[in-house]
Amino acid sequence: MIELAPGAVLLPNFAADDLWPAIQQITAAAPFRHMLTPGGFKMSVAMTNCGPLGWVTDRSGYRYSPTDPQTGSPWPAMPPEFLALAARAAHLAGFPGFTPDACLINRYEPGAKMSLHQDNDEHDFSQPIVSVSLGLPAIFLFGGFERSDKAARIKLHHGDVVVWGGPARLRYHGVLPIKPGEHPLTGPYRINLTLRTAGDVTMETVRRL
Numbered sequence: 510m511i512e513l514a515p516g517a518v519l520l521p522n523f524a525a526d527d528l529w530p531a532i533q534q535i536t537a538a539a540p541f542r543h544m545l546t547p548g549g550f551k552m553s554v555a556m557t558n559c560g561p562l563g564w565v566t567d568r569s570g571y572r573y574s575p576t577d578p579q580t581g582s583p584w585p586a587m588p589p590e591f592l593a594l595a596a597r598a599a600h601l602a603g604f605p606g607f608t609p610d611a612c613l614i615n616r617y618e619p620g621a622k623m624s625l626h627q628d629n630d631e632h633d634f635s636q637p638i639v640s641v642s643l644g645l646p647a648i649f650l651f652g653g654f655e656r657s658d659k660a661a662r663i664k665l666h667h668g669d670v671v672v673w674g675g676p677a678r679l680r681y682h683g684v685l686p687i688k689p690g691e692h693p694l695t696g697p698y699r700i701n702l703t704l705r706t707a708g709d710v711t712m713e714t715v716r717r718l
């Protein structure tokens with residue numbers, strides 16, 4: 510376990526290939542799609558979700574939704590192995606009792622990136638973020654509390670898990686453009702699972718830019 514900052518750790522090679530069949534089942538029911546930002550740009554990362562709540566973005570803003578806007582159906586259920594892995598990682602990082610209600614699944618093709626941002630659409634910042642990397646490697650940017658703060662560059666490989674919570678919960682983070690490659694499990698992609706407790710979003714909150 511490597512400490513990245515107070516409240517943030519990297520667990521190298523913590524997740525295993527056995528997550529893959531569940532990911533394939535989820536994406537068969539709720540396919541990856543390139544969502545629109547509130548500003549009208551298509552995201553380079555393709556996304557889907559599983560669990561009671563899913564993170565979505567479109568012209569009206571960023572928010573959590575209990576249903577897939579493409580089908581109107583609930584998101585696929587959170588696989589028990591996702592919950593177990595997330596709870597184990599969070600516990601090791603100092604956050605016992607983590608029970609995420611949302612899992613965003615990100616698919617990066619070569620060139621896809623995620624600009625520096627804070628995860629702040631959740632209601633409950635007392636709970637950490639657990640982020641699982643599979644497939645092609647990436648350079649993860651782990652910054653401070655202002656977008657302009659200098660960000661550390663951390664290489665993430667297949668199986669690596671990053672947890673940030675407590676004093677690190679609102680740190681800016683992002684991913685540099687993925688380099689082309691081929692991974693035995695995921696082929697030409699990097700897959701990221703981001704597990705979060707979104708909290709009570711029945712009173713829908715929409716964040717606007």
Ligand code: SIN
Nearest residue numbers: 615623640684701703
């Ligand atoms: C995210 O912040 O949603 C994704 C982070 C990652 O892909 O590692």
Ligand code: FE2
Nearest residue numbers: 626627628682
């Ligand atoms: Fe994020």
